[in-house]
Amino acid sequence: MxxxxxxxxxxxxxxxxxxxxxxxxxxxxxxxxxxxxxxxxxxxxxxxxxxxxxxxxxxxxxxxxxxxxSTMTLAAYIEQYRTTILPKRELKKGTLDLYAVHFRKINKALGQKPINEITVRIVADFLRDSTPRSSNQVRALLMNVFTHAIADGLIPDNPAASTIAQKEKKKRKRHTQEGLKAIRDASPQWLKNAIDLALLTALRRGDVLEMRFDKMEDGFLSVIQEKTSEEADTAWIKYELTPELLKVIEQCRDDVDSPFLVHRKPERMHATEHKEHWSKVERRYLTRAFQEAREAAGCYAGWTKEELPGFHEIRAVSVKLYTRSGEDAQKIAGHATAEMTKNYLRDEEDVTWTKVSPNLDITKITE
Structure with a gap:
């Protein structure tokens, strides 16, 4: 580099x-x-x-x-970038999966063009066909790819850097309790479990999917919260095994021998060889399943595709309900605090765990 x-x-x-x-x-x-x-x-x-x-x-x-x-094509250089440069960045699997999606889109449109013939106009036209969020994500990725191509002497300037990022205007709406209940009713049991855990803990999708049975000890369920790159720390949270949480945990137990609270038996076992455990639910699969349940529920009629709330928006419902009940929603959700920034420098046994009581009444949605 x-x-x-x-x-x-x-x-x-x-x-x-x-x-x-x-x-x-x-x-x-x-x-x-x-x-x-x-x-x-x-x-x-x-x-x-x-x-x-x-x-x-x-x-x-x-x-x-x-x-x-021979002149190297963009697709050929992307493959070189993917195999030699990305591993050094030690990115999370979710980020690498997203990059893979973007690379497929880039290669389909521009992959066969010689990399030194790709102009600002070509990149701008390509980015214009995507939503603002997707366009900005692809633009940032292309900027990094072209930066390395400059360093390798393949191109003189960065055509992606000369384009202008699109303004992202948040259109996605919040879930209503009635809408979320309808989606839950249309969900398979494993997805109902994920929805209930998200409501009780206000955790993000990835954190809900990482919750494990073997992390229950001394009356608490431990979760190491994975924060996004914009946030400054990792949240170490111990959720008290309240009656409400225990009810959902028991609901998660079935005939599948899995270490994860949210799990499912896949239709094709050979597709699970790269998973931590064959029963683990991948983030993208949960997102698709939630979208299918939302469509089957038929709620939010008249809303545009951009307005439809996904699984992530359950977090907002949870925080809102906890606030209404008089609980400390910030503590429940594991939002960043100055004290938690110290956890980056500690081993797991030395960190400061935040203890919370997930005691929210979610029966209006789950029953």
């Missing part, structure tokens, strides 16, 4: 630098390292640098032609 550019040079094309002391721009010719003054006009300096970089890249293409080298 290349060394990050200084803040003063961020956003500038390759080989163009800003001299903070003189308040001017200068260009470094890649062939011999010679410096050229480019004045104080930022736009003119950027335009000139891009033209020069392009000319040098054209020369590189001619050399490659004489030497019999």
């Amino acid at each position: 290349t060394r990050p550019r200084k803040k003063s040079n961020s956003g500038l094309p390759s080989n163009l630098y800003f001299d903070i002391r003189r308040k001017t721009y200068r260009y470094r010719r890649a062939t011999d390292g010679k410096w050229y003054p480019f004045g104080t006009d930022r736009l003119k300096a950027i335009d000139a640098a891009k033209q020069l970089n392009l000319e040098y890249m054209k020369g590189r293409d001619l050399v490659a032609l004489v030497m019999g080298e």
Whole structure:
């Protein structure tokens, strides 16, 4: 991986630098390292640098032609990026799965194009066909891919970085109690269990799916909450085994020998070889199952696809119900606190566990 550019040079094309002391721009010719003054006009300096970089890249293409080298396609470079660069970033499985979806979409539209022929216009047109959220996710991924391609000498500039991120306007609505009850009634038992646990604990989808029977000890169920990348800590929570929680846990017990509270017997066992346990429910599968149950329930008539709430929005219902009942919703949900930031530096046996009592009455939804 290349060394990050200084803040003063961020956003500038390759080989163009800003001299903070003189308040001017200068260009470094890649062939011999010679410096050229480019004045104080930022736009003119950027335009000139891009033209020069392009000319040098054209020369590189001619050399490659004489030497019999083939131009690498975007799909080929993405495969190189996926196998050699992504493993070093040690990303979570959920992130890698999302990247895989984005890569398939990118390769389908742009994969066969030579990477050095992909322009800002091509990327902008491609991103325009997606929703703002998906477009921004793909844009960020492409920016990183092209950054590494620059470092490998394949392209002079980053075409994705020159596009503008779309403004994301949240359209998804909240669940109503009546709507969530209808969805739960239309769900298979394992999904009902997941919904009930989400209501009682206000946990996210991934955390609900990680809850285990063997984490019950001394009257508590322990959960190490996985936070998103925007948040600063990992929440270590002990949920008191209240009558309400015990009822749902017993509801989770069946004839399937699984360590996970939320589990199911898959239709095809050979598809489970990469799972931690064959009975574990994957996040994307839960999302699809919840969407199918929501469709079968026929609730939220007239709402657009963008407005329909998913499994994640159960968290908002839980927090709202706890607040109404006079409980500390922030504590129940395991929201970030200054004290919990210290947990990154501790071993599991040394962390500060937050003890909460999931005692919410959810019978209006579950019965």
